Amino acid sequence: MTNDARKLLSIVVPVYNEQGNITPLYDEVARIMRRVEDRYDWELVFTDNCSKDATFSELVALAERDARVRVFRFSRNFGFQRSILTGYLKARGDAAVQIDCDLQDPPELILTFIQEWEAGSKVVYGVRKSRKEGFFITLLRQVFYRLIDFLSEDHLPHDAGDFRLVDRRVLDVLRQIDDSKPYLRGTLATLGFPQKGIAYDRAARERGESKFRMRDLFALAFDGILSHSTVPLRVATYTGLVVSVITFLAIVYYALARIFWGRDWPPGFATTTALILLSLSLNALFLGVIGEYVGRIYHQVRKRPLTIIEHTVDRAPPRHSDVNGLGAGERPGQAEPSTVL
Structure with a gap:
Protein backbone atom coordinates (compact mmCIF):
# COMPACT_ATOMS: atom_id res chain seq x y z
CA MET A 1 0.00 0.00 0.00
CA THR A 2 1.18 3.50 -0.79
CA ASN A 3 1.18 6.30 1.74
CA ASP A 4 -0.63 9.41 0.44
CA ALA A 5 1.36 11.58 2.87
CA ARG A 6 4.45 10.85 0.80
CA LYS A 7 5.08 11.88 -2.77
CA LEU A 8 4.82 9.29 -5.52
CA LEU A 9 7.61 8.84 -8.06
CA SER A 10 6.74 7.09 -11.32
CA ILE A 11 9.54 5.17 -13.05
CA VAL A 12 8.60 4.92 -16.75
CA VAL A 13 10.23 2.08 -18.68
CA PRO A 14 9.55 1.45 -22.40
CA VAL A 15 10.39 -2.12 -23.39
CA TYR A 16 10.64 -4.21 -26.52
CA ASN A 17 12.06 -7.75 -26.40
CA GLU A 18 13.82 -7.19 -23.07
CA GLN A 19 12.95 -10.41 -21.23
CA GLY A 20 16.44 -10.74 -19.78
CA ASN A 21 16.49 -7.21 -18.35
CA ILE A 22 13.11 -6.99 -16.59
CA THR A 23 14.10 -8.54 -13.26
CA PRO A 24 17.55 -6.87 -13.05
CA LEU A 25 15.96 -3.47 -13.66
CA TYR A 26 13.26 -4.06 -11.05
CA ASP A 27 15.84 -5.18 -8.48
CA GLU A 28 18.00 -2.10 -9.13
CA VAL A 29 15.08 0.34 -8.93
CA ALA A 30 13.79 -1.30 -5.72
CA ARG A 31 17.27 -1.10 -4.19
CA ILE A 32 17.66 2.57 -5.09
CA MET A 33 14.19 3.61 -3.95
CA ARG A 34 14.64 1.94 -0.55
CA ARG A 35 17.10 4.74 0.21
CA VAL A 36 14.34 7.36 -0.05
CA GLU A 37 11.36 5.31 1.11
CA ASP A 38 10.93 7.61 4.10
CA ARG A 39 9.91 10.39 1.67
CA TYR A 40 8.68 8.67 -1.47
CA ASP A 41 6.43 5.93 -2.68
CA TRP A 42 7.16 4.66 -6.17
CA GLU A 43 5.66 2.78 -9.08
CA LEU A 44 7.09 1.15 -12.19
CA VAL A 45 5.17 1.93 -15.38
CA PHE A 46 6.12 -0.46 -18.18
CA THR A 47 4.97 0.21 -21.75
CA ASP A 48 5.48 -2.92 -23.84
CA ASN A 49 5.77 -2.21 -27.58
CA CYS A 50 4.23 -5.59 -28.48
CA SER A 51 7.34 -7.63 -27.66
CA LYS A 52 7.82 -10.90 -29.54
CA ASP A 53 9.67 -12.74 -26.75
CA ALA A 54 8.65 -13.49 -23.15
CA THR A 55 8.85 -9.86 -22.03
CA PHE A 56 5.11 -9.48 -21.41
CA SER A 57 4.96 -12.76 -19.46
CA GLU A 58 7.83 -11.55 -17.28
CA LEU A 59 6.03 -8.25 -16.70
CA VAL A 60 2.75 -9.95 -15.80
CA ALA A 61 4.50 -12.18 -13.28
CA LEU A 62 6.26 -9.17 -11.80
CA ALA A 63 3.03 -7.19 -11.56
CA GLU A 64 1.33 -10.11 -9.81
CA ARG A 65 4.13 -10.10 -7.27
CA ASP A 66 4.30 -6.34 -6.71
CA ALA A 67 1.25 -4.06 -7.12
CA ARG A 68 3.59 -1.11 -7.71
CA VAL A 69 4.33 -2.55 -11.17
CA ARG A 70 1.88 -1.38 -13.84
CA VAL A 71 2.02 -2.86 -17.33
CA PHE A 72 0.56 -1.52 -20.59
CA ARG A 73 1.02 -3.69 -23.68
CA PHE A 74 0.40 -2.18 -27.11
CA SER A 75 -1.45 -3.87 -29.96
CA ARG A 76 1.62 -3.34 -32.18
CA ASN A 77 4.98 -1.61 -32.14
CA PHE A 78 4.22 2.13 -32.13
CA GLY A 79 7.83 3.27 -31.79
CA PHE A 80 10.10 4.28 -28.96
CA GLN A 81 9.04 7.91 -28.55
CA ARG A 82 5.34 7.09 -28.48
CA SER A 83 6.04 4.38 -25.93
CA ILE A 84 7.75 6.89 -23.64
CA LEU A 85 4.97 9.44 -24.07
CA THR A 86 2.31 6.85 -23.23
CA GLY A 87 4.26 6.03 -20.07
CA TYR A 88 4.31 9.71 -19.12
CA LEU A 89 0.55 9.98 -19.68
CA LYS A 90 -0.09 6.86 -17.58
CA ALA A 91 2.22 7.96 -14.76
CA ARG A 92 0.37 8.93 -11.58
CA GLY A 93 3.35 10.35 -9.71
CA ASP A 94 4.29 13.83 -8.58
CA ALA A 95 7.20 13.33 -10.98
CA ALA A 96 8.17 10.72 -13.57
CA VAL A 97 11.61 9.32 -14.37
CA GLN A 98 12.13 7.63 -17.72
CA ILE A 99 14.87 5.03 -17.86
CA ASP A 100 15.73 2.39 -20.44
CA CYS A 101 15.39 -1.24 -19.45
CA ASP A 102 18.93 -2.20 -20.49
CA LEU A 103 20.50 -0.43 -17.47
CA GLN A 104 22.97 1.50 -19.60
CA ASP A 105 21.73 4.59 -17.76
CA PRO A 106 22.71 4.23 -14.07
CA PRO A 107 19.67 3.98 -11.75
CA GLU A 108 21.83 5.54 -9.00
CA LEU A 109 21.46 8.84 -10.85
CA ILE A 110 17.75 8.86 -9.98
CA LEU A 111 18.72 9.98 -6.48
CA THR A 112 20.62 12.95 -7.96
CA PHE A 113 17.61 13.76 -10.13
CA ILE A 114 15.42 13.77 -7.03
CA GLN A 115 17.80 16.13 -5.21
CA GLU A 116 17.77 18.60 -8.10
CA TRP A 117 14.00 18.31 -8.34
CA GLU A 118 13.63 19.04 -4.64
CA ALA A 119 15.90 22.05 -5.15
CA GLY A 120 13.45 23.50 -7.68
CA SER A 121 14.23 22.04 -11.12
CA LYS A 122 11.16 20.90 -13.03
CA VAL A 123 13.11 18.84 -15.57
CA VAL A 124 16.38 17.10 -14.73
CA TYR A 125 18.04 15.29 -17.63
CA GLY A 126 21.13 13.16 -18.05
CA VAL A 127 23.95 14.35 -20.31
CA ARG A 128 26.04 11.54 -21.76
CA LYS A 129 29.66 12.63 -21.49
CA SER A 130 30.88 9.23 -22.69
CA ARG A 131 29.39 6.11 -24.26
CA LYS A 132 30.60 2.55 -24.75
CA GLU A 133 29.99 2.58 -28.50
CA GLY A 134 32.04 2.70 -31.66
CA PHE A 135 33.78 5.91 -32.68
CA PHE A 136 31.68 6.41 -35.82
CA ILE A 137 28.24 6.10 -34.20
CA THR A 138 29.34 8.26 -31.27
CA LEU A 139 30.57 10.95 -33.68
CA LEU A 140 27.28 10.81 -35.59
CA ARG A 141 25.32 11.32 -32.38
CA GLN A 142 27.46 14.29 -31.35
CA VAL A 143 27.08 15.90 -34.78
CA PHE A 144 23.32 15.36 -34.71
CA TYR A 145 22.78 16.98 -31.30
CA ARG A 146 24.72 20.06 -32.36
CA LEU A 147 23.07 20.19 -35.76
CA ILE A 148 19.53 20.05 -34.39
CA ASP A 149 20.38 22.70 -31.81
CA PHE A 150 21.80 24.91 -34.58
CA LEU A 151 18.71 24.46 -36.77
CA SER A 152 16.12 24.74 -34.02
CA GLU A 153 14.42 27.99 -33.06
CA ASP A 154 14.91 26.90 -29.41
CA HIS A 155 18.01 25.79 -27.55
CA LEU A 156 18.21 22.01 -27.29
CA PRO A 157 20.74 20.45 -24.90
CA HIS A 158 23.65 18.56 -26.41
CA ASP A 159 24.20 14.84 -25.77
CA ALA A 160 21.00 14.51 -23.72
CA GLY A 161 18.91 11.39 -24.22
CA ASP A 162 15.57 10.41 -22.70
CA PHE A 163 16.89 9.53 -19.23
CA ARG A 164 15.33 12.31 -17.18
CA LEU A 165 12.98 13.35 -14.37
CA VAL A 166 9.90 15.39 -15.29
CA ASP A 167 7.75 17.23 -12.76
CA ARG A 168 3.98 16.71 -12.66
CA ARG A 169 3.35 20.28 -13.82
CA VAL A 170 5.39 19.65 -16.96
CA LEU A 171 3.66 16.30 -17.51
CA ASP A 172 0.31 18.07 -17.43
CA VAL A 173 1.50 20.54 -20.06
CA LEU A 174 2.80 17.63 -22.15
CA ARG A 175 -0.65 16.07 -22.00
CA GLN A 176 -2.06 19.08 -23.88
CA ILE A 177 0.33 18.68 -26.83
CA ASP A 178 -1.07 16.78 -29.81
CA ASP A 179 1.85 15.51 -31.87
CA SER A 180 1.58 12.42 -34.06
CA LYS A 181 5.38 12.10 -34.24
CA PRO A 182 6.68 13.21 -30.86
CA TYR A 183 10.35 13.99 -30.27
CA LEU A 184 10.26 14.27 -26.50
CA ARG A 185 13.87 15.36 -25.93
CA GLY A 186 13.19 18.48 -27.94
CA THR A 187 9.59 19.03 -26.83
CA LEU A 188 10.47 19.02 -23.13
CA ALA A 189 13.40 21.37 -23.74
CA THR A 190 11.11 23.91 -25.42
CA LEU A 191 8.47 23.99 -22.67
CA GLY A 192 10.54 26.23 -20.42
CA PHE A 193 10.53 25.76 -16.63
CA PRO A 194 13.78 25.38 -14.65
CA GLN A 195 15.80 22.58 -16.24
CA LYS A 196 19.18 21.13 -15.33
CA GLY A 197 21.54 18.64 -16.97
CA ILE A 198 23.57 16.07 -15.02
CA ALA A 199 26.64 14.59 -16.75
CA TYR A 200 27.27 10.86 -16.48
CA ASP A 201 29.07 8.01 -18.23
CA ARG A 202 26.77 5.68 -20.11
CA ALA A 203 27.57 2.01 -19.57
CA ALA A 204 27.61 -0.76 -22.17
CA ARG A 205 24.63 -3.06 -22.57
CA GLU A 206 25.18 -6.30 -20.64
CA ARG A 207 22.17 -8.36 -21.76
CA GLY A 208 20.39 -8.55 -25.07
CA GLU A 209 20.91 -6.40 -28.14
CA SER A 210 19.96 -2.85 -28.99
CA LYS A 211 16.66 -2.63 -30.87
CA PHE A 212 17.73 0.59 -32.61
CA ARG A 213 19.04 -0.05 -36.10
CA MET A 214 20.91 2.63 -38.00
CA ARG A 215 17.82 3.51 -40.02
CA ASP A 216 15.84 3.92 -36.77
CA LEU A 217 18.44 6.39 -35.50
CA PHE A 218 18.24 8.37 -38.74
CA ALA A 219 14.43 8.33 -38.59
CA LEU A 220 14.57 9.70 -35.05
CA ALA A 221 17.04 12.35 -36.18
CA PHE A 222 14.76 13.46 -39.03
CA ASP A 223 11.77 13.57 -36.67
CA GLY A 224 13.74 15.77 -34.31
CA ILE A 225 14.86 18.20 -37.01
CA LEU A 226 11.45 18.42 -38.70
CA SER A 227 9.69 18.88 -35.34
CA HIS A 228 11.83 21.79 -34.23
CA SER A 229 12.98 23.60 -37.34
CA THR A 230 11.67 25.12 -40.56
CA LYS A 303 -5.90 12.06 -35.85
CA ARG A 304 -4.83 8.46 -35.41
CA PRO A 305 -4.36 7.34 -31.78
CA LEU A 306 -0.97 7.85 -30.17
CA THR A 307 -0.95 4.18 -29.12
CA ILE A 308 -3.47 1.37 -28.71
CA ILE A 309 -3.25 -0.51 -25.43
CA GLU A 310 -4.23 -4.14 -25.90
CA HIS A 311 -3.61 -5.43 -22.37
CA THR A 312 -3.28 -3.71 -18.99
CA VAL A 313 -2.09 -5.19 -15.73
CA ASP A 314 -2.65 -2.55 -13.08
CA ARG A 315 -3.24 -3.53 -9.46
CA ALA A 316 -2.04 -0.22 -8.01
CA PRO A 317 -4.45 1.14 -5.39
CA PRO A 318 -5.93 4.58 -6.12
CA ARG A 319 -4.48 7.59 -4.32
CA HIS A 320 -6.39 10.59 -3.05
CA SER A 321 -3.81 12.79 -4.79
CA ASP A 322 -4.10 10.95 -8.13
CA VAL A 323 -3.93 13.40 -11.00
CA ASN A 324 -4.91 10.98 -13.74
CA GLY A 325 -6.66 8.33 -11.68
CA LEU A 326 -8.00 5.16 -13.30
CA GLY A 327 -9.83 5.28 -16.57
CA ALA A 328 -13.58 5.05 -16.82
CA GLY A 329 -14.78 1.60 -15.85
CA GLU A 330 -11.32 0.42 -14.72
CA ARG A 331 -10.64 -1.29 -11.44
CA PRO A 332 -7.29 -2.14 -9.88
CA GLY A 333 -6.13 -5.48 -11.24
CA GLN A 334 -8.73 -5.57 -14.03
CA ALA A 335 -7.48 -6.50 -17.49
CA GLU A 336 -8.28 -3.51 -19.64
CA PRO A 337 -9.75 -4.04 -23.12
CA SER A 338 -8.14 -2.31 -26.08
CA THR A 339 -7.90 1.42 -25.36
CA VAL A 340 -6.37 4.27 -27.28
CA LEU A 341 -4.26 7.24 -26.29
Whole structure:
Protein backbone atom coordinates (compact mmCIF):
# COMPACT_ATOMS: atom_id res chain seq x y z
CA MET A 1 0.00 0.00 0.00
CA THR A 2 1.18 3.50 -0.79
CA ASN A 3 1.18 6.30 1.74
CA ASP A 4 -0.63 9.41 0.44
CA ALA A 5 1.36 11.58 2.87
CA ARG A 6 4.45 10.85 0.80
CA LYS A 7 5.08 11.88 -2.77
CA LEU A 8 4.82 9.29 -5.52
CA LEU A 9 7.61 8.84 -8.06
CA SER A 10 6.74 7.09 -11.32
CA ILE A 11 9.54 5.17 -13.05
CA VAL A 12 8.60 4.92 -16.75
CA VAL A 13 10.23 2.08 -18.68
CA PRO A 14 9.55 1.45 -22.40
CA VAL A 15 10.39 -2.12 -23.39
CA TYR A 16 10.64 -4.21 -26.52
CA ASN A 17 12.06 -7.75 -26.40
CA GLU A 18 13.82 -7.19 -23.07
CA GLN A 19 12.95 -10.41 -21.23
CA GLY A 20 16.44 -10.74 -19.78
CA ASN A 21 16.49 -7.21 -18.35
CA ILE A 22 13.11 -6.99 -16.59
CA THR A 23 14.10 -8.54 -13.26
CA PRO A 24 17.55 -6.87 -13.05
CA LEU A 25 15.96 -3.47 -13.66
CA TYR A 26 13.26 -4.06 -11.05
CA ASP A 27 15.84 -5.18 -8.48
CA GLU A 28 18.00 -2.10 -9.13
CA VAL A 29 15.08 0.34 -8.93
CA ALA A 30 13.79 -1.30 -5.72
CA ARG A 31 17.27 -1.10 -4.19
CA ILE A 32 17.66 2.57 -5.09
CA MET A 33 14.19 3.61 -3.95
CA ARG A 34 14.64 1.94 -0.55
CA ARG A 35 17.10 4.74 0.21
CA VAL A 36 14.34 7.36 -0.05
CA GLU A 37 11.36 5.31 1.11
CA ASP A 38 10.93 7.61 4.10
CA ARG A 39 9.91 10.39 1.67
CA TYR A 40 8.68 8.67 -1.47
CA ASP A 41 6.43 5.93 -2.68
CA TRP A 42 7.16 4.66 -6.17
CA GLU A 43 5.66 2.78 -9.08
CA LEU A 44 7.09 1.15 -12.19
CA VAL A 45 5.17 1.93 -15.38
CA PHE A 46 6.12 -0.46 -18.18
CA THR A 47 4.97 0.21 -21.75
CA ASP A 48 5.48 -2.92 -23.84
CA ASN A 49 5.77 -2.21 -27.58
CA CYS A 50 4.23 -5.59 -28.48
CA SER A 51 7.34 -7.63 -27.66
CA LYS A 52 7.82 -10.90 -29.54
CA ASP A 53 9.67 -12.74 -26.75
CA ALA A 54 8.65 -13.49 -23.15
CA THR A 55 8.85 -9.86 -22.03
CA PHE A 56 5.11 -9.48 -21.41
CA SER A 57 4.96 -12.76 -19.46
CA GLU A 58 7.83 -11.55 -17.28
CA LEU A 59 6.03 -8.25 -16.70
CA VAL A 60 2.75 -9.95 -15.80
CA ALA A 61 4.50 -12.18 -13.28
CA LEU A 62 6.26 -9.17 -11.80
CA ALA A 63 3.03 -7.19 -11.56
CA GLU A 64 1.33 -10.11 -9.81
CA ARG A 65 4.13 -10.10 -7.27
CA ASP A 66 4.30 -6.34 -6.71
CA ALA A 67 1.25 -4.06 -7.12
CA ARG A 68 3.59 -1.11 -7.71
CA VAL A 69 4.33 -2.55 -11.17
CA ARG A 70 1.88 -1.38 -13.84
CA VAL A 71 2.02 -2.86 -17.33
CA PHE A 72 0.56 -1.52 -20.59
CA ARG A 73 1.02 -3.69 -23.68
CA PHE A 74 0.40 -2.18 -27.11
CA SER A 75 -1.45 -3.87 -29.96
CA ARG A 76 1.62 -3.34 -32.18
CA ASN A 77 4.98 -1.61 -32.14
CA PHE A 78 4.22 2.13 -32.13
CA GLY A 79 7.83 3.27 -31.79
CA PHE A 80 10.10 4.28 -28.96
CA GLN A 81 9.04 7.91 -28.55
CA ARG A 82 5.34 7.09 -28.48
CA SER A 83 6.04 4.38 -25.93
CA ILE A 84 7.75 6.89 -23.64
CA LEU A 85 4.97 9.44 -24.07
CA THR A 86 2.31 6.85 -23.23
CA GLY A 87 4.26 6.03 -20.07
CA TYR A 88 4.31 9.71 -19.12
CA LEU A 89 0.55 9.98 -19.68
CA LYS A 90 -0.09 6.86 -17.58
CA ALA A 91 2.22 7.96 -14.76
CA ARG A 92 0.37 8.93 -11.58
CA GLY A 93 3.35 10.35 -9.71
CA ASP A 94 4.29 13.83 -8.58
CA ALA A 95 7.20 13.33 -10.98
CA ALA A 96 8.17 10.72 -13.57
CA VAL A 97 11.61 9.32 -14.37
CA GLN A 98 12.13 7.63 -17.72
CA ILE A 99 14.87 5.03 -17.86
CA ASP A 100 15.73 2.39 -20.44
CA CYS A 101 15.39 -1.24 -19.45
CA ASP A 102 18.93 -2.20 -20.49
CA LEU A 103 20.50 -0.43 -17.47
CA GLN A 104 22.97 1.50 -19.60
CA ASP A 105 21.73 4.59 -17.76
CA PRO A 106 22.71 4.23 -14.07
CA PRO A 107 19.67 3.98 -11.75
CA GLU A 108 21.83 5.54 -9.00
CA LEU A 109 21.46 8.84 -10.85
CA ILE A 110 17.75 8.86 -9.98
CA LEU A 111 18.72 9.98 -6.48
CA THR A 112 20.62 12.95 -7.96
CA PHE A 113 17.61 13.76 -10.13
CA ILE A 114 15.42 13.77 -7.03
CA GLN A 115 17.80 16.13 -5.21
CA GLU A 116 17.77 18.60 -8.10
CA TRP A 117 14.00 18.31 -8.34
CA GLU A 118 13.63 19.04 -4.64
CA ALA A 119 15.90 22.05 -5.15
CA GLY A 120 13.45 23.50 -7.68
CA SER A 121 14.23 22.04 -11.12
CA LYS A 122 11.16 20.90 -13.03
CA VAL A 123 13.11 18.84 -15.57
CA VAL A 124 16.38 17.10 -14.73
CA TYR A 125 18.04 15.29 -17.63
CA GLY A 126 21.13 13.16 -18.05
CA VAL A 127 23.95 14.35 -20.31
CA ARG A 128 26.04 11.54 -21.76
CA LYS A 129 29.66 12.63 -21.49
CA SER A 130 30.88 9.23 -22.69
CA ARG A 131 29.39 6.11 -24.26
CA LYS A 132 30.60 2.55 -24.75
CA GLU A 133 29.99 2.58 -28.50
CA GLY A 134 32.04 2.70 -31.66
CA PHE A 135 33.78 5.91 -32.68
CA PHE A 136 31.68 6.41 -35.82
CA ILE A 137 28.24 6.10 -34.20
CA THR A 138 29.34 8.26 -31.27
CA LEU A 139 30.57 10.95 -33.68
CA LEU A 140 27.28 10.81 -35.59
CA ARG A 141 25.32 11.32 -32.38
CA GLN A 142 27.46 14.29 -31.35
CA VAL A 143 27.08 15.90 -34.78
CA PHE A 144 23.32 15.36 -34.71
CA TYR A 145 22.78 16.98 -31.30
CA ARG A 146 24.72 20.06 -32.36
CA LEU A 147 23.07 20.19 -35.76
CA ILE A 148 19.53 20.05 -34.39
CA ASP A 149 20.38 22.70 -31.81
CA PHE A 150 21.80 24.91 -34.58
CA LEU A 151 18.71 24.46 -36.77
CA SER A 152 16.12 24.74 -34.02
CA GLU A 153 14.42 27.99 -33.06
CA ASP A 154 14.91 26.90 -29.41
CA HIS A 155 18.01 25.79 -27.55
CA LEU A 156 18.21 22.01 -27.29
CA PRO A 157 20.74 20.45 -24.90
CA HIS A 158 23.65 18.56 -26.41
CA ASP A 159 24.20 14.84 -25.77
CA ALA A 160 21.00 14.51 -23.72
CA GLY A 161 18.91 11.39 -24.22
CA ASP A 162 15.57 10.41 -22.70
CA PHE A 163 16.89 9.53 -19.23
CA ARG A 164 15.33 12.31 -17.18
CA LEU A 165 12.98 13.35 -14.37
CA VAL A 166 9.90 15.39 -15.29
CA ASP A 167 7.75 17.23 -12.76
CA ARG A 168 3.98 16.71 -12.66
CA ARG A 169 3.35 20.28 -13.82
CA VAL A 170 5.39 19.65 -16.96
CA LEU A 171 3.66 16.30 -17.51
CA ASP A 172 0.31 18.07 -17.43
CA VAL A 173 1.50 20.54 -20.06
CA LEU A 174 2.80 17.63 -22.15
CA ARG A 175 -0.65 16.07 -22.00
CA GLN A 176 -2.06 19.08 -23.88
CA ILE A 177 0.33 18.68 -26.83
CA ASP A 178 -1.07 16.78 -29.81
CA ASP A 179 1.85 15.51 -31.87
CA SER A 180 1.58 12.42 -34.06
CA LYS A 181 5.38 12.10 -34.24
CA PRO A 182 6.68 13.21 -30.86
CA TYR A 183 10.35 13.99 -30.27
CA LEU A 184 10.26 14.27 -26.50
CA ARG A 185 13.87 15.36 -25.93
CA GLY A 186 13.19 18.48 -27.94
CA THR A 187 9.59 19.03 -26.83
CA LEU A 188 10.47 19.02 -23.13
CA ALA A 189 13.40 21.37 -23.74
CA THR A 190 11.11 23.91 -25.42
CA LEU A 191 8.47 23.99 -22.67
CA GLY A 192 10.54 26.23 -20.42
CA PHE A 193 10.53 25.76 -16.63
CA PRO A 194 13.78 25.38 -14.65
CA GLN A 195 15.80 22.58 -16.24
CA LYS A 196 19.18 21.13 -15.33
CA GLY A 197 21.54 18.64 -16.97
CA ILE A 198 23.57 16.07 -15.02
CA ALA A 199 26.64 14.59 -16.75
CA TYR A 200 27.27 10.86 -16.48
CA ASP A 201 29.07 8.01 -18.23
CA ARG A 202 26.77 5.68 -20.11
CA ALA A 203 27.57 2.01 -19.57
CA ALA A 204 27.61 -0.76 -22.17
CA ARG A 205 24.63 -3.06 -22.57
CA GLU A 206 25.18 -6.30 -20.64
CA ARG A 207 22.17 -8.36 -21.76
CA GLY A 208 20.39 -8.55 -25.07
CA GLU A 209 20.91 -6.40 -28.14
CA SER A 210 19.96 -2.85 -28.99
CA LYS A 211 16.66 -2.63 -30.87
CA PHE A 212 17.73 0.59 -32.61
CA ARG A 213 19.04 -0.05 -36.10
CA MET A 214 20.91 2.63 -38.00
CA ARG A 215 17.82 3.51 -40.02
CA ASP A 216 15.84 3.92 -36.77
CA LEU A 217 18.44 6.39 -35.50
CA PHE A 218 18.24 8.37 -38.74
CA ALA A 219 14.43 8.33 -38.59
CA LEU A 220 14.57 9.70 -35.05
CA ALA A 221 17.04 12.35 -36.18
CA PHE A 222 14.76 13.46 -39.03
CA ASP A 223 11.77 13.57 -36.67
CA GLY A 224 13.74 15.77 -34.31
CA ILE A 225 14.86 18.20 -37.01
CA LEU A 226 11.45 18.42 -38.70
CA SER A 227 9.69 18.88 -35.34
CA HIS A 228 11.83 21.79 -34.23
CA SER A 229 12.98 23.60 -37.34
CA THR A 230 11.67 25.12 -40.56
CA VAL A 231 15.23 25.86 -41.69
CA PRO A 232 15.22 23.08 -44.35
CA LEU A 233 12.25 24.81 -46.00
CA ARG A 234 14.04 28.14 -45.86
CA VAL A 235 17.17 26.58 -47.34
CA ALA A 236 15.05 25.25 -50.20
CA THR A 237 13.53 28.69 -50.74
CA TYR A 238 16.83 30.58 -50.64
CA THR A 239 18.68 28.06 -52.80
CA GLY A 240 15.90 28.13 -55.36
CA LEU A 241 16.06 31.93 -55.35
CA VAL A 242 19.84 31.98 -55.80
CA VAL A 243 19.71 29.44 -58.65
CA SER A 244 16.93 31.47 -60.32
CA VAL A 245 18.97 34.69 -60.08
CA ILE A 246 22.09 33.02 -61.49
CA THR A 247 20.09 31.51 -64.33
CA PHE A 248 18.49 34.89 -65.17
CA LEU A 249 21.87 36.65 -65.18
CA ALA A 250 23.33 33.96 -67.41
CA ILE A 251 20.47 34.36 -69.88
CA VAL A 252 20.94 38.15 -69.93
CA TYR A 253 24.71 37.76 -70.45
CA TYR A 254 24.33 35.28 -73.31
CA ALA A 255 21.70 37.48 -74.99
CA LEU A 256 23.78 40.66 -74.72
CA ALA A 257 26.94 38.89 -75.90
CA ARG A 258 25.12 37.52 -78.95
CA ILE A 259 23.44 40.86 -79.88
CA PHE A 260 26.19 43.38 -79.19
CA TRP A 261 29.43 41.43 -79.50
CA GLY A 262 28.42 38.96 -82.15
CA ARG A 263 29.48 35.96 -80.21
CA ASP A 264 28.65 32.71 -81.94
CA TRP A 265 28.32 30.24 -79.11
CA PRO A 266 29.17 26.63 -79.93
CA PRO A 267 26.59 23.99 -79.19
CA GLY A 268 26.75 23.72 -75.42
CA PHE A 269 25.66 20.14 -74.99
CA ALA A 270 27.72 19.51 -71.86
CA THR A 271 26.69 22.82 -70.26
CA THR A 272 23.04 22.33 -71.10
CA THR A 273 23.06 18.77 -69.80
CA ALA A 274 24.77 19.81 -66.57
CA LEU A 275 22.25 22.60 -66.00
CA ILE A 276 19.32 20.30 -66.68
CA LEU A 277 20.63 17.67 -64.30
CA LEU A 278 21.33 20.33 -61.66
CA SER A 279 17.79 21.66 -61.99
CA LEU A 280 16.28 18.19 -61.76
CA SER A 281 18.42 17.38 -58.72
CA LEU A 282 17.45 20.57 -56.93
CA ASN A 283 13.78 20.01 -57.71
CA ALA A 284 13.89 16.44 -56.45
CA LEU A 285 15.80 17.45 -53.31
CA PHE A 286 13.54 20.29 -52.31
CA LEU A 287 10.35 18.48 -53.25
CA GLY A 288 11.56 15.77 -50.89
CA VAL A 289 12.07 18.30 -48.10
CA ILE A 290 8.63 19.77 -48.67
CA GLY A 291 7.19 16.27 -48.87
CA GLU A 292 8.56 15.41 -45.42
CA TYR A 293 6.70 18.36 -43.92
CA VAL A 294 3.54 17.57 -45.89
CA GLY A 295 3.78 13.99 -44.68
CA ARG A 296 3.89 15.15 -41.07
CA ILE A 297 0.85 17.35 -41.69
CA TYR A 298 -0.91 14.35 -43.22
CA HIS A 299 -0.22 12.16 -40.19
CA GLN A 300 -1.30 14.96 -37.86
CA VAL A 301 -4.66 15.68 -39.51
CA ARG A 302 -5.57 11.99 -39.65
CA LYS A 303 -5.90 12.06 -35.85
CA ARG A 304 -4.83 8.46 -35.41
CA PRO A 305 -4.36 7.34 -31.78
CA LEU A 306 -0.97 7.85 -30.17
CA THR A 307 -0.95 4.18 -29.12
CA ILE A 308 -3.47 1.37 -28.71
CA ILE A 309 -3.25 -0.51 -25.43
CA GLU A 310 -4.23 -4.14 -25.90
CA HIS A 311 -3.61 -5.43 -22.37
CA THR A 312 -3.28 -3.71 -18.99
CA VAL A 313 -2.09 -5.19 -15.73
CA ASP A 314 -2.65 -2.55 -13.08
CA ARG A 315 -3.24 -3.53 -9.46
CA ALA A 316 -2.04 -0.22 -8.01
CA PRO A 317 -4.45 1.14 -5.39
CA PRO A 318 -5.93 4.58 -6.12
CA ARG A 319 -4.48 7.59 -4.32
CA HIS A 320 -6.39 10.59 -3.05
CA SER A 321 -3.81 12.79 -4.79
CA ASP A 322 -4.10 10.95 -8.13
CA VAL A 323 -3.93 13.40 -11.00
CA ASN A 324 -4.91 10.98 -13.74
CA GLY A 325 -6.66 8.33 -11.68
CA LEU A 326 -8.00 5.16 -13.30
CA GLY A 327 -9.83 5.28 -16.57
CA ALA A 328 -13.58 5.05 -16.82
CA GLY A 329 -14.78 1.60 -15.85
CA GLU A 330 -11.32 0.42 -14.72
CA ARG A 331 -10.64 -1.29 -11.44
CA PRO A 332 -7.29 -2.14 -9.88
CA GLY A 333 -6.13 -5.48 -11.24
CA GLN A 334 -8.73 -5.57 -14.03
CA ALA A 335 -7.48 -6.50 -17.49
CA GLU A 336 -8.28 -3.51 -19.64
CA PRO A 337 -9.75 -4.04 -23.12
CA SER A 338 -8.14 -2.31 -26.08
CA THR A 339 -7.90 1.42 -25.36
CA VAL A 340 -6.37 4.27 -27.28
CA LEU A 341 -4.26 7.24 -26.29
